[in-house]
Amino acid sequence: MKIINNNEVIIENGDLCPCGSQKKFKKCCKTKEYKYYTIGKNYKGQEIIYNYTLFKIKTNELINLCSNIQNKYDSKELKLEDAIRIVKEIYSRFDLCIEPFQKYSSCSKGCYGCCEQIVNTYYIESEIIKNYINENFNEGEQKIVIAKAQKNKGRYPKDINEAHPKYTEKEYVTFGRLPCIFLNDNGTCKIYKVRPFECRQYIVFNNPEDCYKDNAKDIHYEGYYFYYVRQTIKFIDKKLKNDRVRHLAKWFCE
Numbered sequence: 001m002k003i004i005n006n007n008e009v010i011i012e013n014g015d016l017c018p019c020g021s022q023k024k025f026k027k028c029c030k031t032k033e034y035k036y037y038t039i040g041k042n043y044k045g046q047e048i049i050y051n052y053t054l055f056k057i058k059t060n061e062l063i064n065l066c067s068n069i070q071n072k073y074d075s076k077e078l079k080l081e082d083a084i085r086i087v088k089e090i091y092s093r094f095d096l097c098i099e100p101f102q103k104y105s106s107c108s109k110g111c112y113g114c115c116e117q118i119v120n121t122y123y124i125e126s127e128i129i130k131n132y133i134n135e136n137f138n139e140g141e142q143k144i145v146i147a148k149a150q151k152n153k154g155r156y157p158k159d160i161n162e163a164h165p166k167y168t169e170k171e172y173v174t175f176g177r178l179p180c181i182f183l184n185d186n187g188t189c190k191i192y193k194v195r196p197f198e199c200r201q202y203i204v205f206n207n208p209e210d211c212y213k214d215n216a217k218d219i220h221y222e223g224y225y226f227y228y229v230r231q232t233i234k235f236i237d238k239k240l241k242n243d244r245v246r247h248l249a250k251w252f253c254e
């Protein structure tokens with residue numbers, strides 16, 4: 001394998017095929033003439049190689065979906081149930097885009113350092129989670145979630161909006177490391193299927209131990225297509241006339 005022009009990767013005949021088949025490249029995907037790129041190295045020193053050809057197809061599909069939604073509903077009413085369906089579709093397309101990077105990432109089930117931080121959540125995402133809870137949690141489980149949210153209410157930062165674009169450092173300090181109200185005791189997520197975009201997009205390549213330290217530097221990757229997802233979710237919130245962005249737990253305090 002060699003890297004040219006900074007990030008294009010040339011796979012050689014004897015290398016293991018990047019598709020994960022465990023076969024030599026020559027005997028696997030070579031004839032498909034895919035292009036491969038790297039986004040750099042993970043903390044173990046592995047080059048994060050991805051199939052650029054397939055990746056472009058998936059990201060273009062996601063971007064087209066986002067643009068089509070904005071065009072379709074620009075001057076048309078959007079109902080809550082349609083908005084829920086649309087955001088779920090965006091989530092699943094987005095998951096396909098970041099899938100090639102997962103095998104190099106440090107993130108795994110039960111690892112939860114990132115779940116003790118502020119989680120920006122859009123209104124429509126909070127509605128999706130509320131629906132999921134109503135359908136999947138019994139009354140006792142629902143009460144526990146609400147009680148957890150209420151308990152630390154005073155520590156949640158202000159909502160984010162146009163006039164208040166960022167949380168202040170003071171708000172971060174006051175927030176400290178609060179475990180998410182949806183964390184199970186074993187560090188897994190109770191709402192994994194419908195977790196908000198902020199959680200979905202957060203895959204890192206640093207040592208997982210660093211995620212448990214304050215002010216630790218993460219090796220975090222963000223692609224240009226993340227922007228389209230955020231824009232479209234914001235657009236949907238505006239259509240639904242509730243475009244507040246709040247810390248996840250804050251949606252469950254009312």
Ligand code: SF4
Pocket residue numbers: 106107108111112113114115202203204207208211212
């Ligand atoms: S971001 Fe860090 S704490 Fe969260 S799952 Fe990934 S490695 Fe674990």
Ligand code: SF4
Pocket residue numbers: 114115116119180181182183188189190191192195196199
């Ligand atoms: S919603 Fe799930 S993934 Fe997101 S912070 Fe909470 S426990 Fe973690």
Ligand SMILES: [Zn+2]
Pocket residue numbers: 017018019020021028029030
């Ligand atoms: Zn292959």
